Amino acid sequence: MAEGVQDRGAEAGTRYDVFHTDCPARDVVDHVTSRWGVWVLISLRSNSLRFYELRESIQGISEKMLAQTLRALVADGLVWREVEPTSPPQVTYGLTEFGREVGEPLTELFDRITRRLPPNGAR
Template identity: 50%
Template structure:
């Protein structure tokens, strides 16, 4: 079965979704990457707890570089997932928070994170079994 091409709603038939993340050129694929990439998912998850300044986020998302966090926040802001609010103070203060769309994404993402954390004993067991089987070859 052929995957329908990503198209605007007026180009799609009544049964085809207007956007298809499986289609190479569909812009939803880029947004999915922004949300599910390592830094995007951790940033969205961290912002679920409330608005943060840049350095607060950097400390919360352990291991992210300043450059990667900046690029991640820009991509999430561009996609309408994060809101950036600059305060005209000296020094300037910039706060980041989730938009309503971002909060909806975070809710679903945190459910996945929780599932993974709860099931890590199984994952670690599977990894050990996999490595043991590969060593026995």
């Protein structure tokens, strides 16, 4: 098996060397696996959400951390952002095709973990 992450924007056959600290793919992995990145991707797996809906769906996240996490995931091409020109503006977020691809194994991991845990309160 070849090592590295496939570069979607590079020539066919070009691969990133993820073991180098300056590899751009490492930044994407860091954003996805950050404390809140995983939860944003899992929360958006079924449908797009407005900022406040996303904040409510992820208990414990501050507005500042949600905004920072979303900014990074949008820049990485995992999440799209749509601003409706209302007063105040309504901002909706959803997964891009790349975001769905990356989020799928995270969702599967989450589902496997929750299936194996004892029922709430039975720990």
